[in-house]
Amino acid sequence: MKKLLALVLVLALVAALFVGCSNDTPSESAKPAESGKPAEGGEAKTIKVGLICIGDENDQGYTYNFIRGKDVATKALEEKGVKVEWVVKWNVPEGDACEDANRELAEAGCKIIFNNSYGFEDYMLKVAPDYPEIQFVGCTNQASWGDSLKNTHNAFANIYEGRYLAGVVAVMKLEELIEKGELEKDKAVIGYVGAFPFAEVKSGYTAYFLGARSVCPSVTMKVQFVNNWSDATAESNAASALCDAGCKMISQHADNSTPATVAQSKGAFFTSYNNDMISVAPEACLIGTRIDWSVYFCEAIEAVVNGQEIPQDWSKGLADGAVVLTELNEKIAAAGTKEMLEQVEAGLKDGSIQVFDTNRFTIKGEKLTQAFALDTDGDFQADKEEAVFDGAFHESYFQSAPYFALDIDGIELLN
């Protein structure tokens, strides 16, 4: 009898579907008319924009940060009379599928297409020559200055400024622990979970360390690489090893929040990247820093709508709101952190503080006088454009992607 009932139910469901199909048809024919309607007054302009993502918003980190930027930019542009129709491709792997995604978005009528992952650029570059009137952007990548294409671009943000500030917050907490007698003065060690030993990561932890040392000159740092952008277990293990090695402060440059939870369980403190992690580790996470992609999205989309050119390489920082700090966890942050942050932030914005000031770090005991920025022959060794001038290493100046790849004194690489 149960089986008969099941059969009847299935049939009923199928019948309901037919009804459902026919019911939906009229409302569908109304939909395109709505979106295709020309804007009132002829003022509003509509633009189709493509976005190709390596993940989706569920990662609560890297791609989620892009989606936040997209939503903010959409609102901001709407106020300026630009209506953005986003076409987003989620969970695209770094391979042939990325070429297809770029081509599909180009065919769908997108005027500008953002690729959100480093590994997408090779495939984006295969499509870009076929659509010279469409702008292609490889976020966080670096081929634009060297390829001969006018319609390819790169974008990043001066995230090292945010990390410098996070370093200040971190070391103030360590100093507080020393004052309270909970930490010996010569044991102020920061642990850093890095993804890969590349410029992007090295530039990040060096900036963080320099921020910390600007407050407490005796602080040192240990870096553990996990050789992966996103491996929750490896990141957790690395954070754990760093805590066991005596680090009272952990930071990270990889995609997961596991280092935050490990720091909390081991009684250490933490500063985050990409996302506010206070909710996952309320007793450890002091502050975080992230890129606000909406600034770039707004500028680039508006330029394309108005028929203006967008820069080959784009990188802005704190001063333009492209790099932001997440909320300070005032419950656990050291007293006076907020005031200190405001002061340092103002210095970074007006240029009186240079993150990579060559007077404030040494390499094998010597001051840095020469370092190149660009790699022209693809051997991953920079060989062009002098980055050291006016008393500082100028990061993200010749290309948007970071190129500071030097090992400075005071930072110990564990692997």
Add this chain to the structure above:
Amino acid sequence: MDDQIKSPLLRLDKRSKDSLGPVSVWGIRLGSIVFALLLGCIAILLTGNSPIKAYGTMINGALGSAVYRQQTVKKAIPLLGCALAIAPCFKMRFWNIGAEGQITAGALAATFVARLLSSSFPGDKPSLPLLLLMALAALLLGGLWGLIPGFFKAKWNTNETLFTLMMNYIIIGVVAWLQAGPWEARQGRIAQFAPAAQLPKVAGVHCGWIIVLALVILVHVYMKHTKHGYEIAVIGDSMRTAQYAGMNVGRIMMRTMFLSGAISGLVGFIICAGANHTLAKEIAGGVGFTSITVAWLSQLNAFAMIAISLLLGVLSKGADTLQTVMNVPVAISDIITGLLLFCMLGSEFFINYRIILRKKNGKGGAAQ
């Protein structure tokens, strides 16, 4: 049976061979597709979209323009090639589910040759000698990756399903290591091939499509018109008969597995030299498994595989477009594809068996 008081509501009965005419057989198959599409409506309705518009979008996205058709064909190429590769094994009832690994092995070998010899082939045009060497290396390593489980099966009668499956993980692990280790260019990726090592495009798609179409004919002839093909068929029907007829079953198994692995390896070469222009651990991308479906749906008929792999190409490309155009989550597209494959494979059951409903008033009824 009529006098049984408690007979089940539904009973299954194996149909005698050829009891269904071709019209009924194809009727059942088409019916299964219609049924799957109806089931897919549930998934689409859940997202708040119209199923009719969704299916229209899928078809338009797969076939609506030259670029879309090229992408659809590009997706079908490895499926067709790999289905051809596993057909001989399945005909022999040797369950090779290691095509994924054999593809990866072939791609690895091709990449090795491309990296080794690219500097000897400068210029920005594809180089035929280099591509041939890459293909040869892919054939050999892919074949070896198939031969190993074939050898163990022949010598010690190991379970080929488990063995071939495990071989996948090994080779994918090797590639993962190369990718993040010795062959790494930046950020865990291997550099793009030099132009000399990239397959040229013909009619907008890399020329892998010509290679696999040629393979269709070769595999068809091999299976239907050669002694080897006959031996494979005999083993598939009855191992004992083959032994009684004096065939060296172990040898035939190893030979067939080498051949199957070699064709898969060639598919790996096509994927890495034609589509990706590099090697990554995800290079096979599930083709080795999806092609099992293609092979079964085609009843191991090489020509039918062309149609089935194109159908899957249309589905997969259409599902991509569905996501972009209607903002449907990727998972919904995957559900629709899964339902279609499930129903199409499931329909074979109704071709081989009939369902007999419990008799109500003395009259027996059969339902399809």
